[in-house]
Amino acid sequence: MAHATRTPRPVTGRTVLITIVAFFGVIIAVNLTLTVFALRSDNGLVVKNSYVASQNFNRNMAEARAQEELGWRLAAIRENGELIVRLHDRDGIAVEGATVTAKVGQPGDRAR
Template identity: 45%
Template sequence: MLRRFTGWHMLAAMIGFFGVIIGVNVTMATFATRTFGGVVVKNSYVASQKFNGWLADARAQERLGWSTRVQVIDRRLVVIADAAGPLAGATMRATATHPLGRLPEVPLTFHEAEPGRYVANTRLPVGRWRLRLGVERGPDRAAFVEEVTA
């Protein structure tokens, strides 16, 4: 025996269809607002004015040929810096930022344990961190960004 498709059936189908869509949208919007840590740049116009300078800095850094490798040993960062051999005698500073902005930034200073091997003077709190690393030796400067887990 077949039942007729009535207006009540159509109403239930419409409520179910739009209920699923609205539920998914609310869920996604909630996840987006709870996990977004903030803005990428404070003023995009000002950032656009600095873009060519950033490109020139990147080309100058590339010509230096410096590279870094970051290790975490007992929640302490160890940076191995190379420049066709150990990069000795450099000054290294870093800022560790939580990717979602939930924990405060951690400024880090380093001492040179051996040529080309720099060890952070403080430990990082447990978690994932984005490390903005600045390396200077004489007039030469380089900046690196690394992701680490402490």
């Protein structure tokens, strides 16, 4: 049985143009899609100046470990338009006399 040999198609200017337009079209489409997702999602802003925050990292971690060792649990509920915060120790007993400081605000992206 004889095999038919095919001659390769020549690369023309039209083929190169279509390939380049398709390549860059995919790149641009992916970039636009990722940009839209990034702009619509949470910006992840936690601190205004990460360098300053990094200087306090060890102290903040020590405070967090000390808080974990206390075993305190916080429950916050909303009743009749008021925010009620309850603080209990690891045995479920209410913690008396503790000062709770809270900052209520909007998410990091103020455009929402």
